[in-house]
Amino acid sequence: MAELLHLTERPLWEAARGIGTYEMSTRGRTLHEEGFIHCSLPHQLAGMAELLYGTGSRTGAGDEDLVVLVIDTDRLPAPVRYESLRPGGEEFPHIYGPVPVEAVVGVRPWPNKEGDPA
Template sequence: MTIYHIALRSDWTDAVAAGEYRVSTRGRTVEQVGFIHASTAAQVDGVANAFYADAEDLLVLVIDPAKLTAPLRYDPVPGADEPFPHIYGPLNLDAVTGTAGLRRDADGRYVFEA
């Protein structure tokens, strides 16, 4: 099953230049947190609106778990109905099969366009 990671466009551009992606979540690295936050398709909207509501210039990395070089685990998150995928190490660029968009609806909330 495909997983997703919300990224600032500038962080993704930096990762492409560096050869790997090391951002866990907004403003924090994989070294600081211990893993990279990811989501299933059904979880992207909620994450975008909870943690990135004031951010612009976002994109969603489309990730093929079979291509990850770092371990992937689905961990329970307090208050969440379903566990979230977490990547325990840097994200290798060849596991990213594309990008998807987030748009704002009439109320200004992010909507994931898988």
């Protein structure tokens, strides 16, 4: 089992739990709009959080109630591809389909109180 991480807003995750699938790709863009769901490996998460939510200056929970979804790839019906933005660049995991709520094996606050991003 590989674990992928996805940073999202708590209300979006709560809505997904109600319908059974999560379909947001990244901040403000859906799976349908983007074509895949952006994810990170543990060492990539802090950089993505800063890029998408400007979390570098945050010291605690702010006005955006962010959570990290921990996704078990063995529970995904959709393919996962590792792709980079440019040739030779760092590759990030992308899920090419909806994420069933059963594939989410953990939900962690962001930032973690111990300072650990995931």
